[in-house]
Amino acid sequence: MAVIKGGEGAGFRLKRGDSVAIVNTHGSQVVDLFAHNAADVGETLSIQHSRNVWYRMQPRAGDQLWTQLRRPILTLTGDTSPGVHDTIFPCCDATRYVQLGVKGYHRNCADNWREAMAQLGIDPAKLTVPTALNLFMNVPVAPDGTFKILPPVSRPGDTVIFKAEMDCLIALSACPVDMLPLNGPDCKPQDVEYRVMAA
């Protein structure tokens, strides 16, 4: 198992058929998942196009995640959590923290994605930040369409598994939010783990 420190990120490659298990070690850490086609990094996981496949706000085990070119990039093959993941919010970025009143630099999921891309030899400045699947993030929607961010309902050790449907680049970000209970009531990002399993 590789460890991602709370608030930090990681990037790695999956060959078609490989899988990655992402473990919510302490139970309440949100993990943003980004995915790119390795052969054309401008083709990325698109939450909007994936919802057009699911006809549901959240994916369940067996569901494919699609790119903006309407092709499968990942399949969610397993999920031991209650299945509460967010597809409503964009990933956090430096501007968001400024707007929340933070002074100075604050780590953020967009920069974690940039660092992961750079580690994989991709210049992130040439790409738009893609939409992420916000694993374990709990954003219940009320009947009137309003929503709020609550602490995750996942539990220590809860694990999601994705299988690659094409050769792809993956970025994970253990979300750095620490002024809202997004990552648990103590507002403290925690480490998570992942393991790549070859086909």
Place this chain on the structure above:
Amino acid sequence: MAVIKGGEGAGFRLKRGDSVAIVNTHGSQVVDLFAHNAADVGETLSIQHSRNVWYRMQPRAGDQLWTQLRRPILTLTGDTSPGVHDTIFPCCDATRYVQLGVKGYHRNCADNWREAMAQLGIDPAKLTVPTALNLFMNVPVAPDGTFKILPPVSRPGDTVIFKAEMDCLIALSACPVDMLPLNGPDCKPQDVEYRVMAA
């Protein structure tokens, strides 16, 4: 009033402070709205970032629409419709119609956006298709997170008005879907109208 034929699109520029009124002439036509910063066309209306402002699935009069750089690009200043608009689906594209079983070319919102950009002197091949606000599209979400596409609940003459918060390029697409009741029970795209009002 300028007319957009059912299934076709239009592109125009707004100066900061200008407004555009979009009229659902026959009541049941979905209109995809795209917006770009005129000074940097890679900065676009982002539905995910706009939801982060609204904390609601749909905008109401008074709400700002934001770009992926977390800046306001438009404000919804008026809406005589019941306020049912979609932010869940991506715009339709040529691939979507192939996947729905259509033989040959079918008009689509992505190509209408491309035509609008080209008319405005922008090469769409250099851009990713942005997220659109799907005006009047009726996609009720059930308590279990599933959703379906129903005919619009808007009425003939219903009008939305947007004010430009920066100089911007707008593309509108009278959605060409004709195999689902997305544009009304008769599955027939209808013309809509728009009028630009200078500040």
